[in-house]
Amino acid sequence: DIVMTQSPDSLAVSLGERATINCKSSQSVLSSSNNKNFLAWYQQKPGQPPKLLIYWASSRESGVPDRFSGSGSETDFTLTISSLQAEDVAVYYCQQYYSTPRTFGQGTKVEIK
Amino acid sequence: QVQLVQSGPEVKKPGASVKVSCKASGYTFTSYNINWVRQAPGQGLEWMGWISAYNGNTNYAQRLQDRVTMTTDTSTTTAYMELRSLRSDDTAVYYCARDLYDYNNCPLSFWGQGTLVTVSS
Numbered sequence: 001d002i003v004m005t006q007s008p009d010s011l012a013v014s015l016g017e018r019a020t021i022n023c024k025s026s027q028s029v030l031s032s033s034n035n036k037n038f039l040a041w042y043q044q045k046p047g048q049p050p051k052l053l054i055y056w057a058s059s060r061e062s063g064v065p066d067r068f069s070g071s072g073s074e075t076d077f078t079l080t081i082s083s084l085q086a087e088d089v090a091v092y093y094c095q096q097y098y099s100t101p102r103t104f105g106q107g108t109k110v111e112i113k
Numbered sequence: 114q115v116q117l118v119q120s121g122p123e124v125k126k127p128g129a130s131v132k133v134s135c136k137a138s139g140y141t142f143t144s145y146n147i148n149w150v151r152q153a154p155g156q157g158l159e160w161m162g163w164i165s166a167y168n169g170n171t172n173y174a175q176r177l178q179d180r181v182t183m184t185t186d187t188s189t190t191t192a193y194m195e196l197r198s199l200r201s202d203d204t205a206v207y208y209c210a211r212d213l214y215d216y217n218n219c220p221l222s223f224w225g226q227g228t229l230v231t232v233s234s
Contacts, residue, residue, distance in 0.1 A: 050221070055219075098218065102148070
């Protein structure tokens with residue numbers, strides 16, 4: 001199984017400041033057939049299902065604000081919130097869909113400082 | 114619009130089985146895989162497996178393989194997840210989620226509201 005490890009487990013950021021979450025996979029999730037990274041980011045607010053933010057490591061899902069961006073390749077990935085808003089308080093998960101089981105990271109809780 | 118509506122909360126005793134339903138609408142049901150993901154209280158997300166709504170092919174997480182069965186009913190555009198021999202650590206919110214695209218190896222774009230399954234004696 002591919003193990004996904006996020007860091008940090010939690011972070012507190014001031015409103016308007018940048019938040020950065022890292023995700024590392026135990027093996028590459030870059031496909032040689034299409035040169036895409038099979039890596040997604042989800043946002044989960046309390047009492048709600050997860051919401052897809054980013055897929056193919058850097059493609060923003062429709063309707064997602066452009067303050068959310070994803071980067072990285074092979075085994076190292078980053079989710080950046082460029083200017084944290086109050087509504088961004090949530091837990092963020094990375095997930096690889098390169099192979100089954102489609103494993104998730106343990107989650108990173110983002111709060112307001 | 115795409116919607117996945119799940120069945121209501123369940124309380125089961127250890128050793129029993131539970132079957133959760135996921136009614137899909139707003140898209141061609143047979144074109145997309147349905148995944149099941151669970152989340153224990155205060156914990157992270159665990160992928161359980163997927164089922165092709167086109168041909169019923171399944172892919173289960175190995176640790177659940179001997180206890181889980183995923184099925185679909187194309188006549189009612191409903192997916193089902195049955196978990197047997199329930200234990201207390203199966204207590205979780207169970208989500209169904211649809212693949213983003215109509216092929217394998219996709220992120221999960223649409224989610225049901227979740228079904229709380231509580232296992233307690």
